[in-house]
Amino acid sequence: MAPPPYTACIKEPPPVTSQTIAVVLYDDVLLLDVAGPIEVFSVANRYLPVAHHYQVRTYAPGGRPVRSSCGLVLQADAALPQVPEAAALLLVPGGPGAYARQQPELATWLAAHARQARRWGAVCTGAFLLGAAGLLDGHRCTTHWNYQARLASEYPATRVEPDQIYVADGALLTTGGVTAGIDMALAVVAQDHGKETALEVAKVLMVVMRRQGGQAPYAPLLAAVLRDDSAIARVQAYVVDHIDQAFSVARLAEMATMSARNFARAFAREVGITPMEYVQNARIDHARKLLESTDLPLKQVACRAGFGSARHMRLVFAERMGLTPSQYRLQFSYT
Incomplete structure (x- = not known):
């Protein structure tokens, strides 16, 4: 049944004036970054009085047409100078045009005008355009997991939150990858018109109001192992190839023909995490692959990944991933 234009069962929200959601377009923008949030606000209008x-x-x-990264051409409603100063939200979608192209005109305009909106933000890699405009400096933010290290490196005056679906820091809103723009838009609707209205919108779009696990379940914990002749790389490769074995710092140091103290220091300096953090991340990644691609009982998954018991694996998953192994399998299994 289609939702009514007004929903009597939803408590009347506090008065909110008619408001503009200003979405910025540019060449090579990602279409879903644009369409996802727009659909949230469009569906929300079905439940709100016209005012x-x-x-x-x-x-x-x-004000020209732009070609999105998938090839579809989008016709903008107007040129940038026509954005209302008091827009409820100024939103910059992501896409290759945000992180792989120079957009000096857009960055200059954002730097001068974005803060006039009540809220401003970015979907996914649109954060790079906010960064170029200086709008991330001194703020917490996030972006797609695959670009977080690059964003932090290019804009060191910001603090990138690695495991958040979206981050609200004052008037600044940023999101993780692509569909996280929907999560952020639902949060805006909830703030403006109440959680009940936002939930009704989520039901129409068949999405959840709050995802479990943040971005962690989507991103590998370890990068691909460089298989060269260095002592640290040899240890990393051995751990990944023999993940069902028991490891200690002393055993890993012996493989590298180093003292335990020197090995631990060298490993942390080169890899960025401690040896045992590396082992745990490798176990989690291996278990995730088994959960995605097999129907093995959790006890066998835990054994093959070196956790020793399903109980220990569950504790580690819950702490690191925000999901239990069973929940992870339900969400990501392709068997």
Whole structure:
């Protein structure tokens, strides 16, 4: 059954004036970053009195059409100077055009005008355009897990939160990858019109109001192992290839023909985490592959990944991933 234009069962929200959601477009923007949040606000209007409707508008440099990264051409409603100063939200979607292209005109405009909006933010890699405009300096933010290290490196004055689906820091809103723009838009609707309205929108879109596990379940904990002749690389490769074995710092140091203290220091300096953190991350990644691709009982998954018991694996998963192994399998299994 289609939702009614007004929902009597939902408690009337506090008065909110008609408001503009200003979405910035540019060449090589990711289409889903644009469409996902827009659909949230569009569906929300079905549940709101007309006076409270969101007015979604798109803006591009020069008001010209832009070609999205998938090839579809988008016609902006207007040029950037026409963005209302008091927009409820100024939103910058992500895409290759945000992190792989120079957008000086857009960055300059954002630096001068974004803070005039009540809230401003980015979906996914749109954070790079905010960074270029100086809008991330001194703020907490996030972006897609695959680009977090690069964002932190290019804009060191910001603090990148690695495991968040979206981050609200004052008026600044940023999200993880792609569909996280929907999560952020639902949070905006909840803030403006109450959680009940946001939940109704989530039901229509068949998404959850709050995902479990943040970004951690989507990102590998370890990068691919460099299989060279260095002592540290040899140890890393051995751990990954023999993950069902028991390891200690002393045993790993022996493989590297180093003292335990020197090995631990060298490993942390070169890899960025301690040897035992590396072992645990390797166990989690191996278990995740088994949970995704097999129907093995959890006890066998735990044994093959070196956890020793399903109980220990469950504790580690819950702490590190925000999901139990069973929940992870339910969400990501392709068998």
